[in-house]
Structures are given as structure tokens and as C-alpha cells.
Amino acid sequence: MTRLSAVKPSGHVQLGNYLGAIRRWADEHGPNDVFFICDLHAMTVPHNPGRLRALTREQLAILVAAGVDPEVACVYVQSDLVDMHGALTWLLECTCTYGEAIRMIQFREKGAGQTSVRLGLLTYPVLMAADILLHGTDEVPVGEDQSQHLELARTLAKRFNHSYGEVFTLPRAVLPTVAARVRDLSDPTRKMGKSAGDSPGVVYVLDPPDIVRRKIRRAVTDDRAAVRYAPDEQPGVANLLEILAACTGTSPYTLAGTISSYAELKESVADAVVETLRPVRERAAELLADPAELDRVRKLGAERARTHARSRLDAALEVAGLR
């Protein structure tokens, strides 16, 4: 069984990425699993090359610091296989329809109101499908926001297999039971997202403890003064309970019954988040101070990923009539 997932270096890694995805990759990974930093995806909106390079490095350090062992799973940087991801993307772009691409929610959201939208913003779900299919992936551990992209990957795999021959495995999304959609602390109607820049509602994995505490203390709640787990009516409180549940391995319903005030809730969340992130932050700092080790990890991952992907890409090129 192959599990695969990725994180995009469009900004600093935030708590939602960690609880919804990265931590799960670290908890459970084997020699067939593949995790990567998808730097090609970070180019769909205007980007700064130096910042992209730095963020790619930082995310590689965070993945390893979080406990994704590059000696066990394959951990790589997507652009190290730009030829392979690019080639398969083209085959899949010629499998996908324009109508399917414009229906993607993230394209609508990110493209809305912009006068000039990069074509890559429209086609990146196809690049994501290529990422997944290239490695013969069975399961994709992601947060809820990626579900629609996973459906597209399945559709394209089925269509390609049906048109040319059975090359691709059909992948499925695996969502976490809690923290599938961590919300922004200042606006709990939105998901927490790293691209928002340094916002008071976003906790970054590398934020120092005092900043984490400050952001959590200022989280928006409501004026009901009742600690209940009711996501529709009390989204701010529910979000805090979910974060606490994810950090402590309990359920938000159970926690709601044990906490009496918003102040107590925020203190508990702050303590739990600080302690959850502490080892990751400390280990990431050590790795970032050791460029040779990060280079070694990156090179090892690129070689393994290339070997892992080669035969499937060759088979796809062949059945499509290109060999």
C-alpha cells in the first residue's frame, strides 16, 4: 500500500497543516509512502523565487522535524522531479476537460476578483492528480479542503485507464477524525491558511511560544459564555475545542463538558498547542542550522522518488502512444 501527500511552500506551515496532515504522516509511514514539498504548486500565484527556495527548505526541515523519517518513507522536493511531474501533467491535461478544471472550488476562490489569473491556477489540480498517480498511490492523507482535488484525480485515473490501458491505481482521500478543517482564530468562518501572510488568526508551527499564546488568547469566540461543541452556532469555540482535542487525543464533545469558561478553554488550548509544537520547532531549528544534512535528505529523496515513479510514467507514455 502506498500513502502519499504533500505540502505547498506558499507560506509558513500553519497549525492546520500540522494537525490536519503532517502529524498524521509522521504517526504512520512505511517504506512505500511518499511525502513531498510541492514547490511547483507554489507558482500558481505571483511568487518570489528567493522566498520560494527558503520556504521549500523550511518545509523540508519541518517534515523531518515532525517525525517523517526520510530513511523510511520517501521525502522529496517536487521540482527535483520536474521532468516527470511535468510529463504526466501533460498527459492528464489531455485527459481532463476545461469544464472539470473550472469547477474546482479553489480556482474559483483564489481567482475571484483578480484581473490577471495564471493559467497554472486553473490547471494545478491536474498537476496534483499527476503527483498522486505518478506514484501509484492508494491513500492520500489530507485535510478536508483537498477532497475535490482527490475526486478529480480519481476521475482522470479512471478515464485514462479506460481510454488507453490500466496504468493508474485509483487513490482515495483519508481525512482525520478531528482537525480536518482548522479554522482561522480571528475569523472562524474561514479555514486557517498559510497564504494569508502573518495574520493574528494563524498559528505557525515555528511561531515562538509567546506568540502562539497571544494569538490563542485573542481568538474570536462569542457572547454566549457557554463551552459547548456546536460548530454551526459557536464556530470559534468549536474550533478551539477541536484544536485541543487534536492536541490531546480526546474528543471535542468530552472536552466541552470539562471546561467552564472561555478563559480556561483558551489557556488549555495555548498550553496544548505550545507543547505539541515545541519538539517540532526545536528540531526544525537544528535542521535549518545544518544545511549539509538537509541537502543529504533532499538528494536521497529525489533518487528514491525517481526510481519509484519511473516505471509508471514509462507505462503511461507507452499506452498513450508516445513510445
Ligand code: TYM
Ligand atoms: P496545502 O499546502 O495547502 O496543505 C497541506 C495539507 O494541510 C491540510 N490543511 C489543513 N488541514 C486542516 N485544517 C486546515 N486549516 C488546513 N489547511 C491545510 C491540507 O488539506 C493538506 O493536506 N494542493 C495541496 C498540496 C498537494 C498535494 C498533492 C496533496 C500537492 N500535490 C498530492 C496531496 C497529494 C496543498 O496546497 O496543500
